[in-house]
Amino acid sequence: MQAFADRAAINETMQTGLATFYSRSRGGRWCKGETSGHFINVHQLFTDCDRDSIIYLSDPIGPACHTGARTCWFKEAQLAPAEGPSGGSSSSSSAVAHEGAHDHSDHVPRTTLQALERTISQRREALSQPSDGSKPSWTARLLSNPELLCKKIREEAGELCQTLEANEGRERAANEMADLMYHSMVLLNLQGVEMEEVLRVLRKRFTQSGIEEKAARAPKQQPPQ
Numbered sequence: 001m002q003a004f005a006d007r008a009a010i011n012e013t014m015q016t017g018l019a020t021f022y023s024r025s026r027g028g029r030w031c032k033g034e035t036s037g038h039f040i041n042v043h044q045l046f047t048d049c050d051r052d053s054i055i056y057l058s059d060p061i062g063p064a065c066h067t068g069a070r071t072c073w074f075k076e077a078q079l080a081p082a083e084g085p086s087g088g089s090s091s092s093s094s095a096v097a098h099e100g101a102h103d104h105s106d107h108v109p110r111t112t113l114q115a116l117e118r119t120i121s122q123r124r125e126a127l128s129q130p131s132d133g134s135k136p137s138w139t140a141r142l143l144s145n146p147e148l149l150c151k152k153i154r155e156e157a158g159e160l161c162q163t164l165e166a167n168e169g170r171e172r173a174a175n176e177m178a179d180l181m182y183h184s185m186v187l188l189n190l191q192g193v194e195m196e197e198v199l200r201v202l203r204k205r206f207t208q209s210g211i212e213e214k215a216a217r218a219p220k221q222q223p224p225q
């Protein structure tokens, strides 16, 4: 979402950790979620180079958009082709944006991981439909065969390690990591885990050393003899 914030709203955000803005229509400060319950937990603030724009990096509790959509950006703007000099159009109006007809439930800008996660979900959904004779899908094969999936994940992890052990170079390492991530994401789909949950776990760990975290763990219960 995008909204205005004045100095007081930004100060409040920093003090409470909840995204707070300034409503120009109501002429006052508002904490996102105070009516809906959909608060936004802010964990980092960035300003742009000339300090007139701020990003609140955050974890939203529920949908961020007042329409109930996860994000406010669900309408795709399409760029009209630029007209040449004979078209009589000035350069400032050569690219005209207009809204696409997409519905917010499915059409939102996605990060690379979210786009891949969506494709995997679509393959999973297609498994429960009668086959439409479309192209064979490797993802569908993995989803239907957990044994093959786990074998591939172990194999890909081994190949990633080998890139270091056999000094295979950075391009190979990037490729093997991509293989491992893709196959692991198929497993996460079967487990009902979203990548966002994994990223949240990683973010939580930002402030803690791995050694300290392990030392603080509760002792494991011994299995009954």
Ligand SMILES: N=c1c2ncn([C@@H]3O[C@H](COP(=O)(O)OP(=O)(O)OP(=O)(O)O)[C@@H](O)[C@H]3O)c2ncn1[C@@H]1O[C@H](COP(=O)(O)O)[C@@H](O)[C@H]1O
Pocket (backbone or CB within 6 Å): 116, 119, 123, 136, 137, 138, 139, 140, 159, 178, 179, 182
């Ligand atoms: N990212 C991937 C992806 N990465 C790897 N693979 C497939 O995983 C398989 C890996 O098996 P291999 O045994 O060949 O293993 P390998 O390590 O690549 O090969 P070797 O080094 O062992 O020879 C290959 O078929 C790859 O094409 C992937 N298959 C699919 N995706 C994504 O999933 C989408 C949907 O794919 P389908 O479900 O196949 O339509 C694609 O558009 C991609 O975005």
